[in-house]
Amino acid sequence: xxxxxxxxxxxxxxxxxxxxxxxxxxxxxxxxxxxxxxxxxxxxxxxxxxxxxxxxxxxxxxxxxxxxxxxxxxxxxxxxxxxxxxxxxxxxxxxxxxxxxxxxxxxxxxxxxxxxxxxxxxxxxxxxxxxxxxxxxxxxxxxxxxxxxxxxxxxxxxxxxxxxxxxxxxxxxxxxxxxxxxxxxxxxxxxxxxxxxxxxxxxxxxxxxxxxxxxxxxxxxxxxxxxxxxxxxxxxxxxxxxxxxxxxxxxxxxxxxxxxxxxxxxxxxxxxxxxxxxxxxxxxxxxxxxxxxxxxxxxxxxxxxxxxxxxxxxxxxxxxxxxxxxxxxxxxxxxxxxxxxxxxxxxxxxxxxxxxxxxxxxxxx
Amino acid sequence: xxxxxxxxxxxxxxxxxxxxxxxxxxxxxxxxxxxxxxxxxxxxxxxxxxxxxxxxxxxxxxxxxxxxxxxxxxxxxxxxxxxxxxxxxxxxxxxxxxxxxxxxxxxxxxxxxxxxxxxxxxxxxxxxxxxxxxxxxxxxxxxxxxxxxxxxxxxxxxxxxxxxxxxxxxxxxxxxxxxxxxxxxxxxxxxxxxxxxxxxxxxxxxxxxxxxxxxxxxxxxxxxxxxxxxxxxxxxxxxxxxxxxxxxxxxxxxxxxxxxxxxxxxxxxxxxxxxxxxxxxxx
Numbered sequence: 018x019x020x021x022x023x024x025x026x027x028x029x030x031x032x033x034x035x036x037x038x039x040x041x042x043x044x045x046x047x048x049x050x051x052x053x054x055x056x057x058x059x060x061x062x063x064x065x066x067x068x069x070x071x072x073x074x075x076x077x078x079x080x081x082x083x084x085x086x087x088x089x090x091x092x093x094x095x096x097x098x099x100x101x102x103x104x105x106x107x108x109x110x111x112x113x114x115x116x117x118x119x120x121x122x123x124x125x126x127x128x129x130x131x132x133x134x135x136x137x138x139x140x141x142x143x144x145x146x147x148x149x150x151x152x153x154x155x156x157x158x159x160x161x162x163x164x165x166x167x168x169x170x171x172x173x174x175x176x177x178x179x180x181x182x183x184x185x186x187x188x189x190x191x192x193x194x195x196x197x198x199x200x201x202x203x204x205x206x207x208x209x210x211x212x213x214x215x216x217x218x219x220x221x222x223x224x225x226x227x228x229x230x231x232x233x234x235x236x237x238x239x240x241x242x243x244x245x246x247x248x249x250x251x252x253x254x255x256x257x258x259x260x261x262x263x264x265x266x267x268x269x270x271x272x273x274x275x276x277x278x279x280x281x282x283x284x285x286x287x288x289x290x291x292x293x294x295x296x297x298x299x300x301x302x303x304x305x306x307x308x309x310x311x312x313x314x315x316x317x318x319x320x321x322x323x324x325x326x327x328x329x330x331x332x333x334x335x336x337x338x339x340x341x342x343x344x345x346x347x348x349x350x351x352x353x354x355x356x357x358x359x360x361x362x363x364x365x366x367x368x369x370x371x372x373x374x375x376x377x378x379x380x381x382x
Numbered sequence: 383x384x385x386x387x388x389x390x391x392x393x394x395x396x397x398x399x400x401x402x403x404x405x406x407x408x409x410x411x412x413x414x415x416x417x418x419x420x421x422x423x424x425x426x427x428x429x430x431x432x433x434x435x436x437x438x439x440x441x442x443x444x445x446x447x448x449x450x451x452x453x454x455x456x457x458x459x460x461x462x463x464x465x466x467x468x469x470x471x472x473x474x475x476x477x478x479x480x481x482x483x484x485x486x487x488x489x490x491x492x493x494x495x496x497x498x499x500x501x502x503x504x505x506x507x508x509x510x511x512x513x514x515x516x517x518x519x520x521x522x523x524x525x526x527x528x529x530x531x532x533x534x535x536x537x538x539x540x541x542x543x544x545x546x547x548x549x550x551x552x553x554x555x556x557x558x559x560x561x562x563x564x565x566x567x568x569x570x571x572x573x574x575x576x577x578x579x580x581x582x583x584x585x586x587x588x589x590x591x592x593x594x595x596x597x598x599x600x601x602x603x604x605x606x607x608x609x610x611x612x613x614x615x616x617x618x619x620x621x622x623x624x625x626x627x628x629x630x631x632x633x634x635x636x637x638x639x640x641x642x643x644x645x646x647x648x649x650x651x652x653x654x655x656x657x658x659x660x661x662x663x664x665x
């Protein structure tokens with residue numbers, strides 16, 4: 018796990034703001050420090066400001082306010098071609114009039130590296146992405162996945178310490194994406210480079226990153242390791258954006274520090290962990306992951322349970338997905354593993370559902 | 383081109399009249415050019431087909447007009463002037479026009495539409511007006527009647543063609559390529575020559591060809607801006623028509639047609655080649 022110690026931060030955003038038109042802020046007060054060797058993903062819906070942040074770091078956009086530092090030095094006023102940052106673009110941006118080898122030679126020629134040294138580095142970079150035999154091809158003769166591998170090799174060939182990736186796998190099919198996700202993560206760790214990765218795909222963010230910064234509305238909503246983000250979302254946006262999530266509306270009825278009781282709109286009560294609610298009587302959105310819900314639970318005498326009616330039962334192979342009507346809502350999903358002893362529910366069946374209080378989080382409404 | 387089997391009578395009639403119209407248009411465009419070619423081999427000093435030519439009598443044909451062109455010092459001087467003026471004017475047009483197109487394609491340039499309109503105006507303003515304007519302006523600054531003056535005037539006429547063709551190529555240019563280049567450490571100048579220039583080459587070449595033909599064919603502006611020392615081929619042809627009506631003009635015209643076809647073919651081959659390099663068509 019990468020260091021979050023600001024003294025050792027490699028990339029720092031300090032109070033960075035960005036506005037394109039001078040009126041609305043696309044990025045609002047961004048503070049972020051990324052450790053050396055860390056794989057950090059900026060995740061968010063489109064228009065959340067994540068790509069703008071990446072472009073400011075690359076130098077293609079200028080920050081309206083604030084300071085961006087790389088390895089302790091302010092880089093706001095350094096043009097992109099002097100920053101020495103590698104980048105993989107969404108559409109690959111391979112030079113179509115050059116062969117693969119010429120594409121890779123380009124950053125090395127710029128750095129005035131001799132021919133023999135250059136060829137060695139190119140061969141090594143191509144081998145790294147398993148494209149060793151493709152040096153003589155032109156980009157148009159390669160498939161999308163191969164082009165992306167070349168783009169990756171080109172970003173790494175001049176051995177930058179920081180590599181930016183702007184939704185590099187967005188245009189590829191699912192299987193290829195998963196293979197490349199794994200390869201990129203492995204390469205990044207093997208080479209010890211720092212990666213800032215932008216994506217709107219939450220699975221990609223969770224599987225690849227050391228830490229994920231969830232962006233919305235120009236702000237980081239939560240910055241945490243994937244497991245933390247998934248299991249302990251700090252607000253309802255993060256809870257709903259990351260993974261599948263059940264939400265129920267209600268009001269805080271009792272609040273005792275680490276636990277609270279929420280009264281739902283149906284009048285039923287459940288236990289939850291208060292996250293960003295502060296007063297009894299506040300409106301709240303409680304969130305429970307579908308796989309943490311238990312059907313006909315045995316949770317002890319004090320636990321609250323809810324009445325539910327099965328609406329739909331979907332067999333998905335490894336899991337069963339059951340849609341329930343709970344507290345007046347009919348989109349409550351429960352996921353259960355396909356075990357030999359697992360009950361298969363039938364539509365119309367009445368059941369009780371419950372969960373451990375720590376799996377249920379009371380968030381802002 | 384064939385008609386689908388479900389075509390109605392109306393569609394069939396339209397289809398065949400369409401073919402006839404196309405044929406007429408091509409005839410209208412090409413017939414005058416095709417007529418001058420046999421006429422340029424006329425053994426007589428006439429602009430018409432002699433009975434001997436119509437009966438394919440070999441004696442009715444000769445190369446004497448071509449001989450006149452290659453030996454007459456007036457024609458040779460004119461050819462030499464054209465050859466001195468057109469390539470230089472073309473180079474100027476290409477360099478300035480390409481730079482202008484690249485600059486004006488950037489969205490942050492203020493008044494880019496207005497600037498573009500001014501640059502393209504030589505193409506739209508009637509030639510005689512440009513020519514007269516240039517005459518008065520160049521007289522004031524001592525360029526009238528000089529080689530440099532004619533070159534500059536022709537370059538101004540050629541620039542709009544280069545701007546238009548290069549701008550059209552830039553529309554399809556992927557901006558992330560220049561970003562990628564900068565990201566890899568290349569400064570703006572290197573990025574322009576190594577990345578942008580090779581990719582917009584087809585547009586630059588076509589623009590350059592138009593600029594060359596404009597200069598090579600131009601007679602109005604050179605009459606105003608030039609003096610006897612800058613007498614170009616079109617100028618000499620104009621004099622020839624007015625003063626001596628010599629079929630040598632037809633020989634020159636035939637040569638110019640051949641040169642034009644040769645140039646167009648070369649440029650098309652170059653353009654296809656660089657499009658293939660660009661990865662736009664399978665190589």
